[in-house]
Amino acid sequence: MPYALCFLLFVIGLYCAVVKKNMIKIVIGIMVMEYAVNLFLIMLGYRIGGKAPIIVEEDIAGAGAQLSDLFINTSVDPLPQALVLTAIVISLGSLALMISICIRTYERYGTFDITKIRRLKG
Amino acid sequence: MSVPLVPLPLFIAVPLVTAFLLPVFGKKGKAVATVIANLATVSLLVLAVLSIGRTDVYEIGEWSIPFGINLVLDGLSSLLLLAIGVVSTAAMLFSARYMEQYTAKAKYLSLFMLMVAGMNGVVLSGDIFNLFVFLEIASIASYALVGFGCEHEELEASFKYMVLGRIGSIFVLFAVALVYGNTGSLNMAYISKAIQSSGLNAGLTFALGLFITGFGLKAALVPFHAWLPDAHPSAPAPISAMLSGVLIKALGVYALARVVFNVFGITIQMGWILIVLGLLSMVAGAFLAIGQWDFKRLLAYSSISQLGYVVLGIGLGGLIIARDGNLAWASLAILGGLFHLVNHAVYKSLLFLSSGSVQMSTGTRQMKQMGGLAEKLPVTRTACTIASASIAGIPPFSGFWSKLILVIAAIQAGFYWVAAVIVFVSLCTLIMYLKVQRYVFLGELPENLRQIKEHRGPMLVAMVFLASLCVLMGLLVIIPSLKVTILDPAVKVLTDGLEYSARIMNF
Numbered sequence: 001m002p003y004a005l006c007f008l009l010f011v012i013g014l015y016c017a018v019v020k021k022n023m024i025k026i027v028i029g030i031m032v033m034e035y036a037v038n039l040f041l042i043m044l045g046y047r048i049g050g051k052a053p054i055i056v057e058e059d060i061a062g063a064g065a066q067l068s069d070l071f072i073n074t075s076v077d078p079l080p081q082a083l084v085l086t087a088i089v090i091s092l093g094s095l096a097l098m099i100s101i102c103i104r105t106y107e108r109y110g111t112f113d114i115t116k117i118r119r120l121k122g
Numbered sequence: 123m124s125v126p127l128v129p130l131p132l133f134i135a136v137p138l139v140t141a142f143l144l145p146v147f148g149k150k151g152k153a154v155a156t157v158i159a160n161l162a163t164v165s166l167l168v169l170a171v172l173s174i175g176r177t178d179v180y181e182i183g184e185w186s187i188p189f190g191i192n193l194v195l196d197g198l199s200s201l202l203l204l205a206i207g208v209v210s211t212a213a214m215l216f217s218a219r220y221m222e223q224y225t226a227k228a229k230y231l232s233l234f235m236l237m238v239a240g241m242n243g244v245v246l247s248g249d250i251f252n253l254f255v256f257l258e259i260a261s262i263a264s265y266a267l268v269g270f271g272c273e274h275e276e277l278e279a280s281f282k283y284m285v286l287g288r289i290g291s292i293f294v295l296f297a298v299a300l301v302y303g304n305t306g307s308l309n310m311a312y313i314s315k316a317i318q319s320s321g322l323n324a325g326l327t328f329a330l331g332l333f334i335t336g337f338g339l340k341a342a343l344v345p346f347h348a349w350l351p352d353a354h355p356s357a358p359a360p361i362s363a364m365l366s367g368v369l370i371k372a373l374g375v376y377a378l379a380r381v382v383f384n385v386f387g388i389t390i391q392m393g394w395i396l397i398v399l400g401l402l403s404m405v406a407g408a409f410l411a412i413g414q415w416d417f418k419r420l421l422a423y424s425s426i427s428q429l430g431y432v433v434l435g436i437g438l439g440g441l442i443i444a445r446d447g448n449l450a451w452a453s454l455a456i457l458g459g460l461f462h463l464v465n466h467a468v469y470k471s472l473l474f475l476s477s478g479s480v481q482m483s484t485g486t487r488q489m490k491q492m493g494g495l496a497e498k499l500p501v502t503r504t505a506c507t508i509a510s511a512s513i514a515g516i517p518p519f520s521g522f523w524s525k526l527i528l529v530i531a532a533i534q535a536g537f538y539w540v541a542a543v544i545v546f547v548s549l550c551t552l553i554m555y556l557k558v559q560r561y562v563f564l565g566e567l568p569e570n571l572r573q574i575k576e577h578r579g580p581m582l583v584a585m586v587f588l589a590s591l592c593v594l595m596g597l598l599v600i601i602p603s604l605k606v607t608i609l610d611p612a613v614k615v616l617t618d619g620l621e622y623s624a625r626i627m628n629f
Contacts, residue, residue, distance in 0.1 A: 010296070017289060023281065030288050037296045044303045080302070083251055087295060090258045097262060098284055101269055105277045117278050 002043055010036035023102045023112045027095070034091045038084045045077030053078045128173045130180040130193040133203065133242040134256075136162055136169075141235035144228050152227050156218050159231040163214040166238065167207035173200050175607045179248065179629045187627065188312050194248035194626060197611025201460060202245040202368075202376050204608070205467040208591065209367040210238050213360035215584040216475050219577060220360060220482060230270060230358075237263035237364065241372040248626065250298050250385070251308045257294065257340070257373055261287050264369055268357045279349075279356035286349040290339030297332035300325050311626035314385045318620055322386070333381050334395065341374020343433060344402040347426050351410070354425065355418035355487070359478020362418060366425040367471035371463055375429065379436055384615070384622035388440040396437025401543060403430030408550035417477045417487045417562065420554060421470065427547060428466045428513065434540070435459020435528050439616065442535055449617060451534045457599075457613045458527035465520040465595055469509040472588035476506040479581055480562060483574045489558070494567030499576045503563045505585040510555035512592045515548045520595030527599070 013036055016029025053075040102112065109117050140162040147155040178195040181187060195203075214234065221227050240260025247253040265287060269280030302308055304325045305316035317326065335346070342350035350370070354362050382392055407427030414420035439456035442448065479502040480495065481487055496503045512519035515526075525548055532541040576582075598604050615622070 014289070017285060026285055030285065030292070033289070033292045034295075037292055037299060040296065041299045041302075044299060079308075080299075083299075083302075086251075086255060090255065090262075094258070094262050094265070094284070094288060097265060098281075098288075101265075101277055101281050101284065104269075104272055105281060108274050108277060114281075119275050119278060 003040070006036055006040045006043065009039070012036075021113055021115055023105065023114060023117075026114070027098050027102065030098070031091070031095060034087070038087055041080040041084050041087070045080035047074075047076050050074060050076040052076065127176075127178075128169050130178060130195055130246055131182070132169060133166065133246060134193075134239050136166060137235040137239035137242065141232045141239060144232040144235065147228050155228045155231055159235060160211075160214050160218065162235060163207070163211045163238070166242070167204075167211045170200065170203040170207035173203065175611065176200065177611075177625075177629075179626060188307060188309050191252050192248040192309065192626075193246045194310075195246060196615050196625075197613070198376070198380070198460075198615040199245045201464065201608065201612040202372055203242060205464050206238065206241050206245070206368045206372060208588075209364060209467050209471045210234075212471060212475065212584040212588050213363045213367075215580045215587070216363070216478065217358075217360040218580040220478055220581060221358065223482070224270065224358065230267070233263045233267050233270075234361070234364070236260075237267065237369070241368060244372050245376060248311065249309055250301060250313065250381075253377060254291070254294055254298055257377070258291055260369065260373060261291060261340070264361075264365060267361045268353045268365075270358055270361070271356070276356045279352040283349045283353035286339055286346070290336045290346075293332045293336035293339070297329040297336060300329035300332070304329070310380070310385050311623035314387070314620055314623035315627070317386060318623070326386070330382075330386050330392075334378065337374050337378040337381070338399065339374075341370050341378065341429060341433075342403075342426055343374070343399045343429070344406045344426065345399075347403070347407070350426060351419055351422045354422035354474075355416060359418075359474055359481065362421075362478070363471035363474035366422065366474060367467045370425070370429060371432070371467065375432055375436070375463065378433075379616060383436075383440065383619050387620045388444050390441060390444045393437050393441025393444050396433055396440060397540070400430045400432070400434030400437055401540070403427060404434065404543065404547045405430075408547045408554070411554045412550060412557070414554075415489050417480065417489050417492075417558070418474065419487075420489075420558065421473050421477060424513070424551065424554060425466075425470055427551065428462070428470065430547075431525070431528060431544070432459045432463045432466065434544075435462060435531070436616065438528075438531060438535065438537065438540065443617060443619065447535065451531060453613050453617050454527060455531035455535065456616050457609060458524055458531050460612050460616075461527060461599060461609060462521075462524035464598075465512065465524050468588055468591050468595060469512040469521060472505055472509040472585060472592060473513070475581075475585050475588065476502045476509065479577065479585065482577055482581075484571055489561040491568065492562045492571070493565035494563070495571070495574075496563040498567070498571070498574055499563075501582050501585065502576060505589040506563070507559065508589045508592050510558060514552040514555050516552075518593070518596060520592055520598075523596045523599050 013029050013032030017026050051074050144155050180193040182191045237260050240256045243256030265284040269276050305313045307313050339346040354365050404427050407423050411420050411423035435455050436459040439452040442452035512521040515522045529541045
């Protein structure tokens with residue numbers, strides 16, 4: 001169910017990016033898609049009632065050989081979180097570029113409406 | 123082997139370090155920055171030449187393969203590295219003079235090097251998330267470079283390119299997430315092994331679809347091509363040469379081929395999808411190109427059409443492999459596709475550079491306002507004619523050989539109609555380049571262009587370099603030793619398909 005909602009969010013973002021006429025709304029749509037994918041990645045690694053994937057000294061002393069099984073079965077997968085951090089940084093970079101292109105375009109054309117920004121065709 | 127070993131991270135580290143070093147040289151150090159950037163591209167070309175014929179796996183930070191990030195050099199990667207090296211060297215040499223028209227040259231050079239770093243990274247990466255990161259580095263640099271002029275058209279094209287490019291990247295990221303969820307690994311070799319043991323489930327099939335759409339958007343294959351005819355002409359000429367010459371291939375075709383052949387494994391349906399995408403791109407791109415009157419826009423549409431050949435060749439080979447057909451025919455089809463990829467990188471970048479030279483001299487891109495430039499721009503004219511002859515497939519030049527190989531492969535495999543389409547599109551290509559010759563270089567010289575002069579210096583060197591390559595590239599298939607060292611290893615990477623994973627794990 002959460003995956004379906006996440007996919008719904010992705011589709012809403014895609015719809016917004018494809019259908020809307022305002023440049024800023026298109027950017028928002030793209031960011032919604034980006035967040036849907038980030039959410040999906042986080043959910044992949046999430047475990048209800050899971051623990052943070054950190055081993056402390058008491059764990060090693062207490063559990064010994066069974067530690068690795070116990071650790072794998074109870075902790076949250078940390079890798080998707082690392083991926084999401086990277087993805088967020090990338091999307092921040094491109095968001096900044098997109099917004100600055102929007103601002104420059106507004107300075108030139110005086111509008112955010114992409115149906116009026118049509119010098120290129122053919 | 124007597125050749126010194128090239129550490130793989132150098133391919134990414136050299137352009138990346140140069141990129142961050144260049145903005146330090148402000149307005150006064152423009153000449154120094156240009157020299158440094160040129161040295162960097164030339165050294166990358168030398169590194170690429172030295173790495174031909176080698177297979178290597180590098181583990182970043184000594185983390186062993188399934189845990190860490192790894193770089194993989196094999197035949198296909200070194201072919202692409204060579205193409206990137208050649209085109210970026212020529213484009214950088216051309217920019218030395220051409221970019222004097224713009225302000226902020228150091229920033230331009232810096233973005234250029236970032237784009238090269240991203241492309242080299244995509245080509246070398248053996249890790250699917252790392253591939254996405256490098257894809258984004260190259261893409262973001264290219265969005266900024268398309269809008270570099272900051273005029274109306276450039277900004278519009280950049281926005282359009284950025285929206286479609288971002289959607290493509292997000293599809294790729296989504297696919298990476300799905301693959302990780304289903305196989306528990308990000309390393310291509312391990313994903314491939316997991317898929318081989320468990321087979322494709324619904325999630326992985328969906329991921330494959332997302333990969334095709336995402337990389338298809340980056341490669342501008344026909345249903346996804348809307349951004350290319352705007353973005354490529356709007357960029358400064360050397361950047362158009364880079365975008366059409368190598369960016370769409372490294373980010374689109376290479377990544378697609380790697381994922382489809384080496385990670386998921388080629389199936390009959392996949393082969394057909396690639397063939398249909400290729401044919402659509404070839405025919406639609408050629409028809410749209412013939413009607414254009416903007417010089418660079420015509421070249422951009424023709425890029426779509428030529429990229430169709432590459433995808434068609436790879437897809438045809440894949441289909442034959444998936445049907446357990448004759449491996450020699452499959453190799454021939456893939457050889458045609460990959461050889462066409464390298465050829466197209468050279469002659470299309472040469473065409474874009476010559477269009478840049480024409481634009482710089484005449485100040486326009488409209489072919490109707492040109493004419494009779496043959497005597498005013500002799501070197502540009504010669505370079506453009508060689509590239510046109512090459513792209514149209516006139517015998518001694520490189521394009522002829524790759525198209526011939528594709529036609530032979532299609533006929534041998536029994537796809538007579540595909541061979542017919544290849545020949546037909548080749549004819550359309552001939553028509554559009556005759557149109558270029560007729561309206562740009564022949565005919566009456568307009569009154570207002572009587573005073574123009576050809577720009578000398580590095581721009582001409584870059585064009586002569588690429589033109590001589592156009593003439594000599596045919597040797598790559600004619601001389602057996604060159605074919606065996608450069609092209610055959612690349613073909614073998616794709617025909618081996620899923621053996622890739624075993625090769626990486628046992629390295």
